[in-house]
Amino acid sequence: MDLTEFLVKTATIFVVFVLTLVIAMYSTWAERKVAGFIQDRSGPNRAGWGGLLQPMADAGKMFFKEDFIPALANKWLFIAGPSLAMLTAMLASAVIPFGSTIRVAGHEVAMQGVESNIGILYVFGVVALGVYGIMVGGWASNNKFSLLGAIRAASQNISYEVAMGLSLIAILMMSSSLSLGEIVAQQHGMNWNIFYQPLGFIIFITCSFAECNRVPFDLPECETELVGGYHTEYGSMKLGFYLFAEYINMFISSAIISVLYFGGYNYPGMDFVYQQLVKALGADTGHNVATLIGTAVFFGKALFFIFFYMWVRWTIPRFRYDQLMNLGWKKLIPLAIFNIIITGAAVLFLKPLVTAWLN
Amino acid sequence: MNSTVSFFYFLSFLTVLSAVMVVVSRNPIHSVLYLILTFFTLSGHYILLNAQFLAAVNIIVYAGAIMVLFLFVIMFLNMKQDNEESKTNLTKIAATIVGGTVFVILFGAYRKTAIAPFNPEQYDSQVGMIESLGKLLFRDYLLPFELASILLLVAMVGAVMLGKREIGERHF
Numbered sequence: 001m002d003l004t005e006f007l008v009k010t011a012t013i014f015v016v017f018v019l020t021l022v023i024a025m026y027s028t029w030a031e032r033k034v035a036g037f038i039q040d041r042s043g044p045n046r047a048g049w050g051g052l053l054q055p056m057a058d059a060g061k062m063f064f065k066e067d068f069i070p071a072l073a074n075k076w077l078f079i080a081g082p083s084l085a086m087l088t089a090m091l092a093s094a095v096i097p098f099g100s101t102i103r104v105a106g107h108e109v110a111m112q113g114v115e116s117n118i119g120i121l122y123v124f125g126v127v128a129l130g131v132y133g134i135m136v137g138g139w140a141s142n143n144k145f146s147l148l149g150a151i152r153a154a155s156q157n158i159s160y161e162v163a164m165g166l167s168l169i170a171i172l173m174m175s176s177s178l179s180l181g182e183i184v185a186q187q188h189g190m191n192w193n194i195f196y197q198p199l200g201f202i203i204f205i206t207c208s209f210a211e212c213n214r215v216p217f218d219l220p221e222c223e224t225e226l227v228g229g230y231h232t233e234y235g236s237m238k239l240g241f242y243l244f245a246e247y248i249n250m251f252i253s254s255a256i257i258s259v260l261y262f263g264g265y266n267y268p269g270m271d272f273v274y275q276q277l278v279k280a281l282g283a284d285t286g287h288n289v290a291t292l293i294g295t296a297v298f299f300g301k302a303l304f305f306i307f308f309y310m311w312v313r314w315t316i317p318r319f320r321y322d323q324l325m326n327l328g329w330k331k332l333i334p335l336a337i338f339n340i341i342i343t344g345a346a347v348l349f350l351k352p353l354v355t356a357w358l359n
Numbered sequence: 360m361n362s363t364v365s366f367f368y369f370l371s372f373l374t375v376l377s378a379v380m381v382v383v384s385r386n387p388i389h390s391v392l393y394l395i396l397t398f399f400t401l402s403g404h405y406i407l408l409n410a411q412f413l414a415a416v417n418i419i420v421y422a423g424a425i426m427v428l429f430l431f432v433i434m435f436l437n438m439k440q441d442n443e444e445s446k447t448n449l450t451k452i453a454a455t456i457v458g459g460t461v462f463v464i465l466f467g468a469y470r471k472t473a474i475a476p477f478n479p480e481q482y483d484s485q486v487g488m489i490e491s492l493g494k495l496l497f498r499d500y501l502l503p504f505e506l507a508s509i510l511l512l513v514a515m516v517g518a519v520m521l522g523k524r525e526i527g528e529r530h531f
Contacts, residue, residue: 077388077392116411117488117489118411118414118415124419125415125419125422128418128419129422131427132430135430135434136392139430147434151435154431155431158424158427
């Protein structure tokens with residue numbers, strides 16, 4: 001690999017990294033604004049215009065609080081817990097395709113950190129590792145409530161991972177590719193997977209709620225039963241990292257949902273806009289502007305799903321733990337297997353029929 | 360030395376180091392975490408061999424699922440460091456002999472193995488990719504693959520039977 005290519009990749013990954021962090025930061029602000037709107041109050045409005053500096057103020061507060069480590073806690077693992085949570089949350093953003101390509105001086109630069117032919121498996125692997133941050137932190141606190149919260153979070157995550165993986169398989173059977181870039185490219189021209197996989201989408205979004213430990217699946221931090229859950233003993237910026245990792249996970253899963261089911265950067269009338277732009281601005285500039293519009297559309301979709309997470313949080317009450325496990329194992333997994341069978345039958349029998357009929 | 364080779368040596372060093380730390384650590388939780396690190400470095404080796412699917416599956420299955428269950432059990436057992444000394448000298452001697460024998464066998468087998476001649480120019484670099492792996496599994500090795508899946512199904516049914524709730528009152 002030559003040096004320019006390396007530098008371009010580094011710059012892309014850096015941009016993706018910063019974007020993820022900024023979006024996660026402003027999700028905390030948006031969460032309180034949405035909560036305020038739903039509960040008929042104004043939400044944060046003191047720091048900056050409309051409370052826009054509130055995330056900065058919170059970060060400053062977190063940093064200046066006393067960094068306390070309990071006497072009987074395992075010191076290194078106590079620090080490693082939140083770091084692992086942040087690390088695994090950030091890792092998945094590398095393979096998300098944010099747009100098609102940008103042309104600079106004859107070079108095509110993909111708007112994606114890494115184009116990998118196992119993209120979706122990579123995301124799935126990183127999601128599976130997300131458990132460790134919580135488990136290590138909960139155990140290292142040396143507190144029974146933390147341990148129970150961590151165990152709860154971990155068993156919830158691994159239970160819902162199964163249904164999530166099974167709902168992904170239906171998508172993979174249709175796309176016959178594991179690369180996220182390829183999956184998005186195949187959805188060009190309103191061939192969005194949501195029209196073919198409505199059941200799979202419902203399973204996937206339910207599982208991603210559970211994976212992010214969001215309401216209605218936020219049992220790991222159930223105050224009435226577990227004090228504060230796995231982060232009972234945490235304070236200062238270490239607690240901040242745990243809370244922040246949740247928002248990063250939310251953004252990542254929203255982005256993955258829009259990539260897998262809502263066509264990523266594709267939008268209706270895309271080809272028409274592309275032709276008009278190329279005609280008006282020339283081949284290179286027109287292409288770049290069209291790509292940027294696609295990226296804006298992609299972020300619009302992802303932000304809508306972040307809003308959806310918040311909307312659900314202030315609408316639906318929390319499940320009981322046995323209800324959660326019953327839903328995961330006895331309802332979602334059989335449904336996902338049923339979805340796989342239906343998809344397989346449709347790909348084998350329905351698709352040739354429809355293709356023959358259309359021609 | 361080109362970058363792939365130096366990277367290979369670095370990864371191998373990490374692998375061996377973390378594998379040794381699994382055995383040496385006094386705290387079982389640390390051992391499990393080092394074992395997870397070992398799986399990661401092994402995945403790094405798979406990526407160096409251009410077997411990306413194997414690398415991802417190694418992470419998902421071993422680091423993501425099996426080691427989580429290991430951690431579960433060890434966290435609940437709540438093993439303290441001081442009751443580790445309860446092993447008698449006899450146990451230690453027996454363990455050393457068994458471990459040493461396995462080492463000698465492995466070393467002997469390694470010395471006798473002749474690595475097949477290998478031509479880098481004719482090597483198909485795409486052999487570890489998921490497409491060729493899938494074709495191989497579902498064309499040439501379809502019967503063993505299906506038999507393995509039936510075996511897994513049987514094991515799963517057995518596990519469900521063992522974990523089934525007993526007749527009587529519920530405890531939660």
